[in-house]
Amino acid sequence: MKRKESFGCVNLRRLSASDKVMAAVTTLEPMITSTANTNTAGEFDAIAHEYRQQLYRFLLSSTRDVDLAETMTQECLLKAWRNWSSFRGDSSVLTWLMRIAINIQKDHWRNRRLQFWRSTQVGAVDVDEASDWLPGNERSAEVRLLAKEKVAQVWKVVQKLSERQRTVFLLRIVEEQELSEIAASTGLSEGTVKAHLSRALARVRVGLGSKG
Amino acid sequence: MKDKAEELKQAMQSGGAENPLDPDDEMRLVLDDFRMSVHAWSEAAYHRPRKISAAEHRVWRRTLAWALGCVLAVGVLLTGIYPLRQKSQPEQTARVAVVQAPEEVAKPAVQTPVQAPVQVAVNTQEDESWMTKVDSDVSRQVPAAMEPLAQLLNENESE
Numbered sequence: 001m002k003r004k005e006s007f008g009c010v011n012l013r014r015l016s017a018s019d020k021v022m023a024a025v026t027t028l029e030p031m032i033t034s035t036a037n038t039n040t041a042g043e044f045d046a047i048a049h050e051y052r053q054q055l056y057r058f059l060l061s062s063t064r065d066v067d068l069a070e071t072m073t074q075e076c077l078l079k080a081w082r083n084w085s086s087f088r089g090d091s092s093v094l095t096w097l098m099r100i101a102i103n104i105q106k107d108h109w110r111n112r113r114l115q116f117w118r119s120t121q122v123g124a125v126d127v128d129e130a131s132d133w134l135p136g137n138e139r140s141a142e143v144r145l146l147a148k149e150k151v152a153q154v155w156k157v158v159q160k161l162s163e164r165q166r167t168v169f170l171l172r173i174v175e176e177q178e179l180s181e182i183a184a185s186t187g188l189s190e191g192t193v194k195a196h197l198s199r200a201l202a203r204v205r206v207g208l209g210s211k212g
Numbered sequence: 213m214k215d216k217a218e219e220l221k222q223a224m225q226s227g228g229a230e231n232p233l234d235p236d237d238e239m240r241l242v243l244d245d246f247r248m249s250v251h252a253w254s255e256a257a258y259h260r261p262r263k264i265s266a267a268e269h270r271v272w273r274r275t276l277a278w279a280l281g282c283v284l285a286v287g288v289l290l291t292g293i294y295p296l297r298q299k300s301q302p303e304q305t306a307r308v309a310v311v312q313a314p315e316e317v318a319k320p321a322v323q324t325p326v327q328a329p330v331q332v333a334v335n336t337q338e339d340e341s342w343m344t345k346v347d348s349d350v351s352r353q354v355p356a357a358m359e360p361l362a363q364l365l366n367e368n369e370s371e
Binding site for chain 1: 245254
């Protein structure tokens with residue numbers, strides 16, 4: 001019982017800032033009280049702590065939408081919690097969570113495509129704005145500006161990549177995952193992952209070359 | 213579709229031959245910058261302060277939307293009802309007339325009959341011609357002493 005309380009408390013403390021997140025927590029709360037046993041809740045609490053930010057980062061880089069990424073992260077954790085009992089541990093937890101995140105993202109784009117009267121990327125941040133976040137204050141202003149331009153070029157190419165290529169590229173370059181992990185997350189073979197990655201890198205190279 | 217499959221196959225083969233994760237130094241630097249920028253952005257967005265006041269706005273908006281919706285619904289209903297009423301008014305008048313007609317037919321037995329204007333005009337004309345004829349007949353029956361004067365009068369009339 002103690003663990004259950006700590007799970008709810010941690011979630012509330014971490015998520016109370018956003019009303020969307022609050023809604024998800026309130027959905028989660030009765031479920032916890034009714035079904036979860038204390039050990040499971042404690043385990044999942046630790047996992048949510050450990051991987052939430054990484055999931056958020058991947059979804060943010062995929063969508064470039066801060067709010068959407070947050071909603072999707074919450075949805076991902078909710079789905080993971082619901083299916084936590086069926087997780088057999090065949091793959092790592094991160095791979096499993098990434099797979100859920102990728103599926104949520106796919107569903108989102110599919111739904112958006114059906115809603116053709118809406119713009120596909122309503123809340124997405126502009127490419128230039130996304131490339132503003134460049135650490136490394138030790139570099140000179142000129143070098144920083146040049147690096148920022150290059151990063152903006154990479155963003156431009158990334159947004160033009162196919163869904164699979166983008167996913168593979170971001171998992172490899174941003175999340176620094178192994179090819180086998182990417183293959184497990186995406187449900188593709190390792191060879192296909194390599195192919196998608198090499199094509200994505202080739203396009204990035206071309207994109208950088210054309211402006212560089 | 214076939215071309216795409218072949219292209220993918222070739223890429224897989226080339227991917228297997230040379231390491232696709234081995235970009236040149238310059239590109240590696242750019243990709244490192246890209247990774248760092250995503251990490252920094254994500255970090256900032258993840259820990260950003262959030263507002264909770266959105267709910268109040270939502271209540272206001274919902275109330276306003278309901279009010280506008282009600283006004284619109286009433287407007288639509290009235291717009292629909294008004295022409296119907298306008299249309300049904302002559303029908304109602306006709307229906308009342310039909311109901312009142314038998315009563316009016318029954319009344320002439322007691323009251324004087326109401327003649328049609330045409331009939332009245334015809335009757336008046338007949339009366340006038342008849343009266344003229346009577347006048348002329350009466351005027352012809354004058355005493356013998358007055359006969360020459362009557363002839364003169366007739367001549368004047370004929371002229």
